[in-house]
Amino acid sequence: MSANPEKVETENVNTNASVDSAMDVFHNRAHFWGRTTLWVLIVMCLVPPLYVSFVLDAHPGWDLIGVGLIGYASFIGIMWVLEPVTYYPTLGIAGTYLAFLTGNIANLCLPSSASAQKAVGAEVGTRKAEVAGTFGIAMASLVNTVIILLTILGGTYILSMLPAAVEGVFDFILPAIFGAVLGQFAYKTPQYGVLAIVIAMVVLFSPVFEAIQIAACVALTITAVLFMEKQKNKSAETKN
């Protein structure tokens, strides 16, 4: 063991410059292929909606699409920017391209990257960790895709086999999934969860134009939560 640190040190001194240029090559390749695959996917994401609108001749009108997109962007739009910024330092360049194409970043890609790094004894932030993490995330992406594919194919079959008595359960998918997601965000501060539901009920039963209801709820909840956080900070300060 005593010889090890010395050995590592001399190795580092000798090869730093070449490792740097090797990492530049790695990053350049990652940028090239990451961007290429993302742009191809972006173009491909336009195909299904264009197909429904103009091949099946069921275009709903750009105004309705705009209403849908603005409603969704009112709460997801901030994630488009914030998630890449938040996860990029941990994922690295290659990991960012992989994770944001395949999805499931926090629950799948980050743990797979971290465990792959740990398994080969790479310390966080090193070049070795970046490459080891890339192996981990790429494998996670493959595993995830295969399992989703099997679930979809198997799930279609399972659903066709379900007895009618059980099918009634699926009438309640939407309140159950939306409720579960709300619980996920509310469990640390349940009072904010209650607040969100109260705001939503007020908006639903007041004459707010239906298309902007969700955006109104998001705006009101942000305002209320920021106000409550400020009050909390103030009372904490006066205590001190």
Add this chain to the structure above:
Amino acid sequence: MGDVIEVANSAPFWIFAFIIIGIVIFQAIIFLRIAKKSAPDVGMTQRDERIAMRTGLITAIGPSVAVAIVIISLITILGSPITLMRIGIIGSAATESGAAQVGANAFGTELGGDDFPIEALATVVWTMFLGGMGWLIVVALFTKQLGKTQKKIEKNNPKIMSSVTLAAMLGAFGFLVSDEMIISINHTIAGIVAVGSMIGFMIIADKLDIAWIKEWSLGFSMVIGMTVAHLTTMF
């Protein structure tokens, strides 16, 4: 919704789905090759490569299987190929079901409702695919600059950013669940039981420090909420 589900399950959608899934698989393989080429330069042996890949694979199994319940439920409202396309790439089961409902609302109908023409499906599909593109475009355009942006946001009070994000999600899903809960007393029960179960699971996972409970909590809470609500319809 019968006719529309048939359209959503038709061959062209399956072809689009397999192309999109193909892109994901292609990218993963390309990045494995890039990493393999650079591995010796950063001091990774071939054994290290195998260990890193195997560890990534094993770690991914749990979280991937955990979304299975949610995926099967989404099939019943969106059809198989659309579910495959949306869950196979960025965008989680939770955000996509939100997007679908927002799209349906924009058309003036509800997901799974009886009055659900193809134009409503079109609005849903546009909302989900354009909405999911946000991440892809930001990452494709700005990954080269991300390092700098992060420092800037950190300087501008990171706590406010996380509060705003949390509040935005609470506001959106608070609305989505409330909008469902006002349909019937059974829907109200489904929503409340799901919120309660999720909070329960998260608290247990934190207290006992068991990570896999968090992975399964969405699926479990959904099933509990759905089942309890369904049982209450029988009385």
